[in-house]
Amino acid sequence: MPNDVLMRTLTVPAARGLLLSRDELRATGLTDRELSARVDSGELRRVRRGRYVHVHDWNDLWSEGRHLLEVVAVEMNSAPPGPLLIGVSAAVLHGLPLYRTVPRQVHAAIDGRRHTRNRMGIHWHDVTVPAEDITAIDGIRCTSLDRTVLDITATMHREAAVAAADAALRRVAVIDGHHQDAALAGTWRDVLSGRAHAVSTRGIRQAREVISFADGRAQLPGESVSRLQLHRLGFRSVRLQEHIIGPDGESYWLDFAFERSRCFGEFDGRGKYSDPTMTGGAAIEDIVMAEKRREDAVRGVTGWGFGRWESSHIRTPDILSARLRAFGIRPP
Numbered sequence: 001m002p003n004d005v006l007m008r009t010l011t012v013p014a015a016r017g018l019l020l021s022r023d024e025l026r027a028t029g030l031t032d033r034e035l036s037a038r039v040d041s042g043e044l045r046r047v048r049r050g051r052y053v054h055v056h057d058w059n060d061l062w063s064e065g066r067h068l069l070e071v072v073a074v075e076m077n078s079a080p081p082g083p084l085l086i087g088v089s090a091a092v093l094h095g096l097p098l099y100r101t102v103p104r105q106v107h108a109a110i111d112g113r114r115h116t117r118n119r120m121g122i123h124w125h126d127v128t129v130p131a132e133d134i135t136a137i138d139g140i141r142c143t144s145l146d147r148t149v150l151d152i153t154a155t156m157h158r159e160a161a162v163a164a165a166d167a168a169l170r171r172v173a174v175i176d177g178h179h180q181d182a183a184l185a186g187t188w189r190d191v192l193s194g195r196a197h198a199v200s201t202r203g204i205r206q207a208r209e210v211i212s213f214a215d216g217r218a219q220l221p222g223e224s225v226s227r228l229q230l231h232r233l234g235f236r237s238v239r240l241q242e243h244i245i246g247p248d249g250e251s252y253w254l255d256f257a258f259e260r261s262r263c264f265g266e267f268d269g270r271g272k273y274s275d276p277t278m279t280g281g282a283a284i285e286d287i288v289m290a291e292k293r294r295e296d297a298v299r300g301v302t303g304w305g306f307g308r309w310e311s312s313h314i315r316t317p318d319i320l321s322a323r324l325r326a327f328g329i330r331p332p
Contacts, residue, residue, distance in 0.1 A: 009095065010065035012138035015072040018057050022050045048073035048121065067103045068092040074106045074122060075140045082141055083108035083122070084129060087151050090142035091164060096149075097221040099163040101156060109143075145171070150195060153210040154203030161210045162228045163221035170216030178241045178253055180217050189214065217241045222267045223255055225314045230256075232317040233324075233331040238265075246297040254298065261329045263305040264298065267314075 010018075025035055025044075035052075038044045044052045051073040058066060071089050075082045087107040088098055105123040117124050133147040143151065149168045153161040173184035189211055196208045213231070217240040218224040230238055235258075242257035242264065256265035295306050307327030313320050321331060 010061060010068050012072055012140060015068050018053050019047065019069060019073055019076065020052045025052065048077055051076060063098050063102050064092050070106050084134065085140065085142040086125060087155060090148040091152050093137045093140060093142045094145050094148055096164045096167050099160040099221040099225060101160045146192060150192060150207055154201065154207040158206060159225045159228060161206065162213060163224040165210050165214035166216060166218040166224040169214045174216040178217065185216060215240060220267065222311055222314060226267045229314050229317045229320045233321055235331060244298050244302060247301055250297065252294055252298055258329050263307055263327060263329050265307045265329065268308050268310050
């Protein structure tokens with residue numbers, strides 16, 4: 001893949017395509033010594049034993065894609081049926097975000113051992129996973145989406161847990177990218193909350209709170225974390241995915257609507273300007289001009305103000321509060 005493209009998302013087949021085996025590299029004429037030299041020089045990166053990736057491809061990936069490469073490499077090196085991936089390793093197979101989380105090991109379940117243990121970069125957990133909680137994604141065994149959400153919302157930091165839960169609920173209950181089906185969302189929360197209340201493992205209290213708080217209308221992890229920080233600041237009635245009809249009948253969707261301040265809020269993630277899956281290949285100057293026209297149109301038909309913030313502004317509630325105040329948006 002070209003190294004000027006930010007591969008925010010990566011599928012299992014694409015990951016398999018990026019991984020190069022030692023035999024494949026030797027078939028190009030490389031000796032073992034030359035292969036080692038290319039690893040030492042930073043041209044190749046060793047992902048697992050006998051599995052390599054070009055460094056420019058690795059550098060183009062976000063945390064989720066890098067961990068997916070590690071997961072797929074483990075599966076490719078394993079005898080059938082392969083390990084049962086759990087936690088964050090199952091999350092990347094399901095395409096869930098790992099907001100500001102960088103897994104150091106692949107996580108897998110193993111029955112019949114007294115303690116968790118680490119071996120060759122794999123963290124083996126002594127947990128029992130019932131058959132109904134096991135699925136396969138592109139031939140790789142992992143926990144089901146619901147079980148994965150329960151596991152990671154109990155173990156990840158709250159910002160990452162909310163981003164992952166929002167993404168999972170979005171897949172289940174959001175229609176046409178903007179409308180959340182209340183009945184489907186309610187059923188999802190009821191099912192997962194019921195499961196969470198049936199166990200008492202470490203972190204399950206956070207899992208219950210995150211599941212209750214989840215909202216699939218958040219389209220990006222940054223929007224999910226923005227929503228969490230707004231909640232911490234005391235905002236309780238911010239509207240999400242506000243629909244505005246422009247002066248010429250065009251349709252606009254705004255991330256947040258602050259009724260009391262008569263202001264819209266937009267989280268500007270870097271993907272809006274750099275991720276090909278979001279830009280459609282448009283030049284950045286065209287994207288910026290389209291955003292300006294959109295903002296002018298919304299201001300014109302509503303008379304409301306506009307506030308924008310980025311990833312750096314949602315690190316803490318206080319930082320976001322200061323940013324919002326600059327646009328006249330004040331916490332209740």
